[in-house]
Amino acid sequence: MSAALAVVASTVAALPAAPALAEPAYEDYCAPAGCLDILPPGQNGSATLIEILGHQAFGTRPKHSSSQLDMYDNLVHHYDGLTDEGLDDFFIDASFGVDAGNVDRRYKPRADVTITRDRQHGIPHIEGTTREGTMFGAGYAAGEDRLFLMDVLRRVGRGELTSFAGGAVGNRGLEQDLWSTAPYTEEDKQAQVDRVANSGERGEQALADVDAYLEGVNSYIDAADRGRYFPGEYVLTGHKNAITNRGKIEHFTPTDVVGIAAMVGGIFGGGGGGEVQAAIVLANFQDRYGAEEGLELWHAWRMENDPEASVSVDGEFPYTQTPDSPVGEVAPDPGSVEPYSIVHDEYGSAASAATAEPRAAASADEDAPGPEAPTVEELPEEQRAELEQMVEEGDLSAAEGIFDDGVLPEGFLDPRGMSNALLVSGAHTESGNPVAVMGPQTGYFSPQLLMLQELQGPGISARGASFAGVSFYVQMGRGVDYAWSATSAGQDITDTFAVELCETDGSDPSTSSRAYVNTAGECTDFEALSVSNDWKPTVADGTPAGGYTLTSLRSEFGLVRSFATVDGSPVAFTELRSTYMREVDSILGFQQFNDPDAVTSAETFTEAAGDIGYAFNWHYVDSEDIAFINSGANPVRTEGTNPNLPIDAYSGSGWSGWDPATNEADYHPQSDHPQEINPDYIVNWNNKPAQGYTSGWSTGSVHRNDLLDARVAGLIGEGHQFTPASLTATMMEAGVADLRAEQVLPVLLEVLDTEAVEDPELAETVEALRDWTESGSLRREPQRDAGYYEHADAIRVLDAWWPLLVRAQFEPGLGEDLYTQLTRAASVDESPSAVGHVGSAFQYGWWSYVHKDLRTVLGQDVEGALGDEVYCGEGDVDSCRTVLLDSLAEAAAVPAGDVYPGGEHCSAGNQLCADTVIHQAVGGIGMWPIAWQNRPTYQVVYQFSGGR
Missing domain, CATH: 1.10.1400 (Penicillin amidase (Acylase) alpha subunit, N-terminal domain)
Structure with missing residues (x-):
């Protein structure tokens, strides 16, 4: 058996045997209906070269790579008459630990940590006798389950995805999007790491956790390289040689974590911007109706605080409303706006990726049921030998087409929020304990961007989902006797500034000028943040060779989005996000969510959420309470500032206490954020969280959240007493409604x-x-x-x-x-068909x-x-x-x-x-389509029967 084929066997068989898991430090307080979750398509997101070849040639899939997909899809067809006992058909057990009879593998990647994986789905349950061991185990398991995806994501964070994976349109689009919103140098990223590390005891602990986590990731990389069981995509993208094993998988560093965190925070936890387009619309209204009536109509269509809008909590929480007497507003001259492109010196083409329609796996088995599909180990010996021969001879013909559209499809990440949450208080449940059905929508990919895990160790006890590459903490899931999840809130934490252009030699500026007047009144060049990419065809990629340079222009007032004139004078319109250069700060909030000593109640959870700068709506449940809290680094605007239109950078309008050197400012206290504990129910589908909290265009009398609110409120009005099953069915019916x-x-x-x-x-x-x-x-x-x-x-x-x-x-x-x-x-x-197979x-x-x-x-x-x-x-x-x-x-x-x-x-x-819905293949293993459904990617069903 060749080294390549040997990877199909267990890669940890030779590791020392582990003792039985110790008793958990805390009792598991899940109610009889259980703690349940689901994350399609499956936990195993890694495939060796021979497994990829087997998938393409024979329709096989790696073990545990698709085991949750049919369970997830079946709920659409069978939610009628759903019972608590029947939930197990559609969700997996999310209680702590693994029963002795359900252990698939138990192994010790080092002496102070044990990883146990269950038979059905291969979820890693990580228990460390030290905190460092727990973090090491989390990193090791992440490498096992998502190494190639993690590498893709860190390359995006560096702006060098095309050099790594090819120049297809999806790859180019993603790295351009990220380089235009978070173009960080390595020094920028290290500065974020240093600031968190110096922020106190929790900051020091966070950095130690990240270091131990990365040690685990890198330990797995070294082991996989030595054993030649690394992901096969490294061969197919030309980074490793299947025959000689030449090539190197780069170790991960703390700055890679910053890059991934910046991507996650910028896409899922950002909000605001678009003020230039708003100004253009205002100008069109005023051209048609006159200045006064045009302004009134603009406000009506803007719907920043529509009284008929669906909200999640009671109360008034004013934020980013247009002031009665705004100061510092500017508007571009008609027809003068010139969008700034960060793409420069482009050569070559990417004709193979011309289609904009998302791509599924390039295999003939898209409609084949996954759980019944065999693994490579289950193939007849003759077919296994055929795969072995292909690898030994370097014949990768079966992989043709895997990367026709590049590793990532166009629209790989959609920045719009799609998550939802339904929570009902104990006053309206059969058991008297609250019920929650909730989860984030991060898109449908194979493998998923999220991964499941359980973490147990000193100061940490949690089970749930985490983004690959930053999975040192559970980001959404459950603790000992509580659970939490998030939806993207999207409140305005980004403002647009009109910055005066100049020429450093004193000559007259124009919209072609690349210098600006800084806060000291001096003419200085924009900082050009550049990264160059050259790509060549991979083994199976038809994309021609090409390349370009990406250059973002940075000023003290943010990143340049466009050039224009204002009253005839040339300006740059820049966007400044409050979390820019500060994405990693949110690590402190997530650390507390995982700490059973930090979160002991709804009140302590909402306090911990205050340490998260991302714009999220957080939902909490325990055996007695439900709660909602909106998080985000909401800057305090100076009096008269209108955040809904461009701001004159020199007018004195903008953010109170803002320091251009650090991007620190005064932020609204937690009491200003929409929040509530123990209403009758909470529903949220990325809607306006509360009255007074400014929302985006067209947020008015009809919103997707009405599909949830009408059903839950209607059932409560009828006296219905919810169970986990009935709340799940309510969610699912809304999820197939037009x-x-x-x-x-x-x-x-x-x-x-x-x-x-x-x-x-x-x-x-x-x-x-x-x-x-x-x-x-x-x-x-x-x-x-x-x-x-x-x-x-x-x-x-x-x-x-x-x-x-x-x-x-x-x-x-x-x-x-x-x-x-x-x-x-x-x-x-x-509509579902208009958005293109994304669900x-x-x-x-x-x-x-x-x-x-x-x-x-x-x-x-x-x-x-x-x-x-x-x-x-x-x-x-x-x-x-x-x-x-x-x-x-x-x-x-x-x-x-x-x-x-x-x-x-x-x-x-x-x-x-x-x-x-088509799971986009982020690598060599594809999935079959599932029915359209408007629901979270990762979803939990929780009810706790008691607590500490």
């Missing part, structure tokens, strides 16, 4: 019903839409593998109608230019605009109306009805093949396939 059909279609039908529809075919279409909304507005098969949706034609019609409807309703009144600019500020539609849908859209305008036409009470203007039919019901009927007739005539045009994964007209 927001437009449930919340907006009834109002559309009200307008249409003011008279009978004369055209028989159109009348039939209207009745089909009515039947759908009255039956629940679900996009769901009647049973699994039916191959079609119930109410399929009504769904087709609404998918075709919505964009036509919005344009017909609003463009005549707004005018083409203003309408176009508004669609750039707020997406018109996010999560209906976060952004013109639902509230349509809803409010039609209610105004009907003469209904509308709080926060769209100003004094009425758009549909200029406010006349009959004219509006004609607009709706004409656009509906146009939509009904659109064939399914045009509504669902097909592509790489689906034939034209295949509605069900167009909606499917």
Whole structure:
């Protein structure tokens, strides 16, 4: 057996035997229904070269790589009548420890830590006799399960993904996105590490934890290199030689952790920005309606504090509201904005990645059920020998196509928040203990960005999910007798400044100038933060050779986004984020979440959340309490500052106490953040957390959170006593509901019903839409593998109608230019098929605009109306009805093949396939599609029956 084939066998068989696990330091307080979670597709996110070849040639998958995928998908089809006893079919056990009869592997990567993996799913349960040992074990297990993904993520953090993995469009897009938001030098990253280490006892402990974690990662790298069982993607991307073993997998460093943390924080925990586009929209409103009325209409459409918006907690929490008398506002001159591109000196092309549609595994077994798929070890000896021969001869033909679109697909990370949470107090549960169903949505990938683990050691006791590469703590999951999860909040922690351009030689500046006036009044060059990338085709990648340099321009006022003129003078528009150069600070909050001595109640949890600078909504549950707290480094703005439009950098407006050298400022205290302990229930789906807390465009009378809120509130109103199963079923029904059909279609039908529809075919279409909304507005098969949706034609019609409807309703009144600019500020539609196989849908859209305008036409009470203007039919019901009927007739005539045009994964007209969720392959192992569902990637179901 060759060294390459030997990796298929257990890589730890020769490690010394470990003693039985000691009794946990704390009792496990999970209720009889259990603590449950799920994270598809599976825990094992690593594949050797021979396993990748086996996957491509024979459809095999590594053990535990897909064991959670069907469980996750099946809930969509079987949530009706769900019982607590039946939850085990759709979630895995999240209690502490592993039963003796369920141990798959138990091993000691070093003397002071034991890792135990269970038989069903291979989750690492890490127990250290020292804290250092626990952290070492976490790093070792992370290397085992996610090494190549971790390497990909740290290369993104360095801005050098294309040099590492090839120049396909997905790779280029991701590194450009990160280099434009967190372009850090190694010195910048080390400064973050040093600041945390010097922040006190917890900071010192955090740095020690990271060091021990990285020691574990690097120990695994060395062992895998010696044993030649490293991930096969290193061979396929040209970094290792399968025959000679030449090449090196670079050790991880603390600055790599900073890079990954910056990526996670910037994408999932950022918020704000976009003020230049807001100013352009304002200018268009004022051009059309005049200065005063245009400003009023802009505020109405901006919906920064709509009284009809769905909120998660009671109370007023004012933040980033437009002041009555703003000072320091600026606006670009019309047509003068020139976006700044960080891409320079580009050569070559990446034609193989021209398609923008996300990519699934390039294998013929996409529809094969995963858990039944064999592993390489289970192949007949003849086929195993064939794989061995391929490796020995360097024949990697079976891997052709794995990286056709690069390692990462376009849209690999979507910065929009998609997570949700449902928590019900004990007053409304059967047991009298609160119930929580919650989790983050981080996208669908193979392997997942998140990984599961249990950590037990001095000062740490937790089980749950962590991002690969920063998994020294559990970031969302459970402690001894409590649990927590997050949703992206997205509150405004980023402002835009207009910075005066100059020339260092004293000549007249222009928008081509690359120097600015700093806080000392001196003309100084922008700091150019550059990284160069050269890529060449990999073994199986058709991307031609190429390269470029990425250069972000940094000033004291933030990173340059565009150049323009203001009143004829050239400026740069920069964006400054409060967590820029401070992402790692949040490590202190996560450390406390994992510490059973730090979190002993809802109150202590909310205190710990105050140490997290990312813009998140945190949800907490124990045996008695539920709680909500919004976190984030919310800067205090000086009086009169309007954070919703660009700010004159020299006006005195901006952040109170701001130090340009460190990006420190005065921050709002925790008491200013939306929060609540023990309401009847809490639901959140990235919606506005509370009244007064400024939200983004179109956050009004209709929001995705209404799908949760209406169901939970309705059941409580009926006297329903929730169980873990019934709350899970409630979540899942909302997760297959079409927001437009449930919340907006009834109002559309009200307008249409003011008279009978004369055209028989159109009348039939209207009745089909009515039947759908009255039956629940679900996009769901009647049973699994039916191959079609119930109410399929009504769904087709609404998918075709919505964009036509919005344009017909609003463009005549707004005018083409203003309408176009508004669609750039707020997406018109996010139906499941429109978002492209990513699952999560209906976060952004013109639902509230349509809803409010039609209610105004009907003469209904509308709080926060769209100003004094009425758009549909200029406010006349009959004219509006004609607009709706004409656009509906146009939509009904659109064939399914045009509504669902097909592509790489689906034939034209295949509605069900167009909606499917496809796990994007971040490496050599692909997965099969699953049904569309609007739910977290990692999801937990928790109920505790007691506590310490």
